[in-house]
Amino acid sequence: MRxxxxxxxxxxxxxxAGGAGQSVDDGSSVQAELPLGRPEVLVVRExxxxxxxPRSSRLQGDNDPARVPPNVMNHLRAAKDTxxxxxxxxxxxxxxxxxxxxASKQDAPRQLIEEFWIPLSHExxxxxxxxxxxxxxxxxxxxxxxxxxxxxxxxxxxxxxxVSLVCDARHxxxxxxxxxxxxxxxxxxxxxxxxVLRQLRAPELNPNPDHEMRxxxxxxxELAAALQELGVRPGRMDRxxxxxxxxxxxxxxxxxxxxxxxxxxxxxGAKRW
Numbered sequence: 598m599r600x601x602x603x604x605x606x607x608x609x610x611x612x613x614a615g616g617a618g619q620s621v622d623d624g625s626s627v628q629a630e631l632p633l634g635r636p637e638v639l640v641v642r643e644x645x646x647x648x649x650x651p652r653s654s655r656l657q658g659d660n661d662p663a664r665v666p667p668n669v670m671n672h673l674r675a676a677k678d679t680x681x682x683x684x685x686x687x688x689x690x691x692x693x694x695x696x697x698x699x700a701s702k703q704d705a706p707r708q709l710i711e712e713f714w715i716p717l718s719h720e721x722x723x724x725x726x727x728x729x730x731x732x733x734x735x736x737x738x739x740x741x742x743x744x745x746x747x748x749x750x751x752x753x754x755x756x757x758x759x760v761s762l763v764c765d766a767r768h769x770x771x772x773x774x775x776x777x778x779x780x781x782x783x784x785x786x787x788x789x790x791x792x793v794l795r796q797l798r799a800p801e802l803n804p805n806p807d808h809e810m811r812x813x814x815x816x817x818x819e820l821a822a823a824l825q826e827l828g829v830r831p832g833r834m835d836r837x838x839x840x841x842x843x844x845x846x847x848x849x850x851x852x853x854x855x856x857x858x859x860x861x862x863x864x865x866g867a868k869r870w
Contacts, residue, residue, distance in 0.1 A: 683788035684739040690763060690785050691736055693792050694724055703728055708861055716813035718752035729857045730758040739765040746775045755807035759800040808852045812840040819859040
């Protein structure tokens with residue numbers, strides 16, 4: 598029986614690496630604070646820039662279309678549209694997420710990859726952090742539905758070491774039935790000009806990754822290099838034969854290292870992942 602997800606007010610939290618408090622200034626006034634003594638907690642908050650979209654104010658008076666002058670009614674409708682536009686989109690949430698991850702300190706090299714492709718299913722994870730382990734982040738904003746989440750949950754659970762669902766609070770109840778208990782959950786709150794990410798549940802290690810599927814992430818040259826490290830000459834092996842040879846010869850821990858190391862050392866400008 599799956600655990601239901603519910604929201605209670607908590608300190609602003611987000612999964613990240615430890616370190617002293619810091620801020621990022623890229624013109625959009627993004628603040629990231631890393632509380633001392635909490636090495637896996639990152640606070641991410643985005644504040645509107647000076648020329649950002651203003652909040653609409655509610656007009657007082659009689660809103661009956663028959664009695665309100667047309668110019669005032671048009672203003673009311675525009676204000677309503679502006680308020681609805683303040684709901685963060687996938688793009689808005691992703692920007693805050695990426696800035697927060699980039700602000701976190703890492704001892705080892707890592708990659709932050711957008712639109713990470715999953716073999717066979719052809720699903721794509723919104724953001725993946727590669728630092729030896731593969732940590733996936735799937736965003737479901739207030740403007741999104743959960744229609745694809747069941748397929749994504751299966752695909753991501755086969756490949757990633759950790760996964761976090763980053764979602765609007767309205768999705769929490771339904772999402773609890775669609776994702777595994779080991780997934781983390783980050784709640785998005787606020788409008789576009791004051792967006793906060795709060796960690797509701799920290800991700801755990803994937804209890805049953807599909808190592809054969811993970812090996813499908815690797816290019817032929819990466820598979821060949823991994824076999825050579827194990828003392829096997831790939832010769833004329835095709836990719837399927839190399840994956841099978843690695844799966845038979847390497848332990849689960851070795852396979853995790855092989856995949857993580859290969860992806861971490863790819864060029865940032867690689868045309869595909």
